[in-house]
Amino acid sequence: MNDPIIVVENVSKIYRLGAVSVPALFEVTLEIASGEMVCIMGKSGSGKSTLLRQLSLIDRPSAGRILLHGQEVTHLAERHRTLLRLSSLGYVFQEYALIPELTAWENVFLPAMMLGEARAAAYRRRAHDLLEQVGLGERARHRPRELSGGEQQRVAIARALINSPTIVFADEPTANLDSIAGATVMQTLTRLNRDTGVTIVFVSHDPDDGAYASRLVHLGDGRLIDLGPAADTPAADTPAADTPAADTPAAGGAS
Numbered sequence: 001m002n003d004p005i006i007v008v009e010n011v012s013k014i015y016r017l018g019a020v021s022v023p024a025l026f027e028v029t030l031e032i033a034s035g036e037m038v039c040i041m042g043k044s045g046s047g048k049s050t051l052l053r054q055l056s057l058i059d060r061p062s063a064g065r066i067l068l069h070g071q072e073v074t075h076l077a078e079r080h081r082t083l084l085r086l087s088s089l090g091y092v093f094q095e096y097a098l099i100p101e102l103t104a105w106e107n108v109f110l111p112a113m114m115l116g117e118a119r120a121a122a123y124r125r126r127a128h129d130l131l132e133q134v135g136l137g138e139r140a141r142h143r144p145r146e147l148s149g150g151e152q153q154r155v156a157i158a159r160a161l162i163n164s165p166t167i168v169f170a171d172e173p174t175a176n177l178d179s180i181a182g183a184t185v186m187q188t189l190t191r192l193n194r195d196t197g198v199t200i201v202f203v204s205h206d207p208d209d210g211a212y213a214s215r216l217v218h219l220g221d222g223r224l225i226d227l228g229p230a231a232d233t234p235a236a237d238t239p240a241a242d243t244p245a246a247d248t249p250a251a252g253g254a255s
């Protein structure tokens with residue numbers, strides 16, 4: 001096993017809303033090795049999104065600690081966490097979260113601009129390369145409304161990769177998609193994991209998605225209930241290894 005890139009030690013999260021406390025995670029302890037593709041599964045309300053938010057530095061645990069790349073991040077100043085998030089982590093949302101006024105290409109390089117303009121030309125080229133990698137090279141100038149849900153999610157994956165993150169997090173990336181578009185998104189993530197070694201941690205309800213993971217982590221009522229291995233070989237990633245664009249309609253002219 002490679003060195004752990006994510007270490008979670010006794011992490012608990014209690015949401016406090018005025019006088020009301022909502023416990024969401026209880027003493028979760030977990031290690032994820034560099035290069036793994038881990039699927040977090042569990043019923044609605046089991047704490048999957050909460051765990052992902054703690055790992056991806058969107059939120060802070062109530063107790064316990066998290067190390068990323070061996071660095072304790074739980075108590076880092078917000079400024080450092082933001083910089084770390086921008087430079088080392090990618091995030092894919094269930095509802096894509098693309099900016100509707102921007103083209104696919106502009107959406108992809110936007111996070112790079114937030115790290116500074118100095119390498120703008122390189123970012124723009126890289127954004128094109130990433131759109132090619134997710135099978136959308138011909139759609140670079142299309143706006144989100146001109147793309148299918150699966151295509152929008154692949155733009156969001158390209159965007160998550162623009163700053164060459166070491167870890168990509170995805171919260172139910174296929175939940176808004178039909179099964180074919182969902183499979184294409186999972187195949188895209190699997191291929192990126194295999195070809196670039198990027199660590200991927202994703203959440204899903206869907207056992208079909210779990211089949212793409214190298215390991216499943218089950219949550220129940222905020223507790224880890226199983227760390228058993230998934231199938232040795234991800235079964236479902238083979239058909240689209242080189243053709244991630246199965247749900248891409250024949251590309252029309254750029255708008």
Ligand SMILES: Nc1ncnc2c1ncn2[C@@H]1O[C@H](COP(=O)(O)OP(=O)(O)OP(=O)(O)O)[C@@H](O)[C@H]1O
Nearest residue numbers: 015022023024042043044045046047048049050051
């Ligand atoms: N911001 C919040 N404030 C208060 N309670 C919250 C907040 N976010 C989540 N919770 C509660 O924490 C628990 C875990 O929620 P979480 O969103 O992590 O579950 P989930 O497993 O992702 O569920 P789903 O599959 O429905 O997305 C739930 O009881 C939820 O109501």
Ligand SMILES: [Mg+2]
Nearest residue numbers: 048049050171
């Ligand atoms: Mg959730």
